[in-house]
Amino acid sequence: MSAEILATRTVVAQSNFLIPNGTIIVELVIFLVVLWVIWRYVVPPVKRIMQQRQDMVRKQIEESQDASERLAAAERKYEEALDEARTEAAKIREGARADAQRIKEEMRAAAEQEVAGIRQRGEEQLTTQRQQVVRELRSEIGDLAVTLSERMVGESLADESRRSATVDRFLDELDGMSVTDGQATARSGENR
Template sequence: MTTLLAAEELNPLVPHPVEMIVGTIAFLLLLLLLWRTVFPQFEKVYAERKDKIEGGLQRAEQAQEQANALKAQYEEQLAGLRAEAARIRDDARAEGQQIKAELRAQAEEEAARIRARGEEQLAAQREQAVRQLRAEIGGLSVQLAERIIGDSLADDARRSSTVDSFLAELDGMAPRETAPAGGAS
């Protein structure tokens, strides 16, 4: 029996009853200690993290809503700015067309003014050329008449009447001579 008892005591698979009682009491004390000190801290940290995560999610949702609202506002502003830019472009085109028309009108007025001034200058030059030619023709006609007649036409009245009659004859002949020449071409 002693061997049996000794054999029972030595069995490593079955714990000794005293060890079981001491182990159970130690476990209960450790569990009580953990229950009162460590588990509340775990619960506190867990609750803080949970609040932090939930608060973060709420803040993220609020930030997302604000971002969406700002995006919508910016899109409205952008649409308004695009419409404003289109209006400004249209106004600029219309103003450009108006300026172009005004410049064209000014250029046409200036061209007409230059043309009129040129025609006036041409008429004045023609008149001056006619006067010069009349004076030269008059002088030449006096010389020719002196040669033909052989008399001197020194008298101004006589000379003037001779020149005027010669020029009158030339004026009368000029249209008749130019008409057939123009018709022959």
């Protein structure tokens, strides 16, 4: 074995290593096998996959653009809706305030009206009561006058003239009282 190697080395020493020998054919065959494998089995599937991924990335970019556009549109719509809601709320608030004002006015008017009605009714009642009182008083005073006159006539006629003057004045005063309302009621109360 060592002798063989020695022999071949002698051959190599005589040949130039820059000149190819039979190895070149084997080398070419080996490379052709590599080339065939890569050509046939590696490049097509990898290229297909690269193509698919490029398509996928393109699609994803499109989708993301689409999504961001839709997001922007949604945001715009949201802003619009918000503005609309704000103006609507302001409108409602204004309306409510106006309603409140109006209701207040109406209630005030109604209350005033009622007060006026009550006052009127009270006044009317007072008037009727006064008239009634006056009427009662008149009849009573008549009775009293009759009783008084009976008593005066019955008991003594000594100072007839003076008594008649007193009765007259009394009657006059009563008449005067019936002329002025307020004073009359006050006086009639006093007199009672």
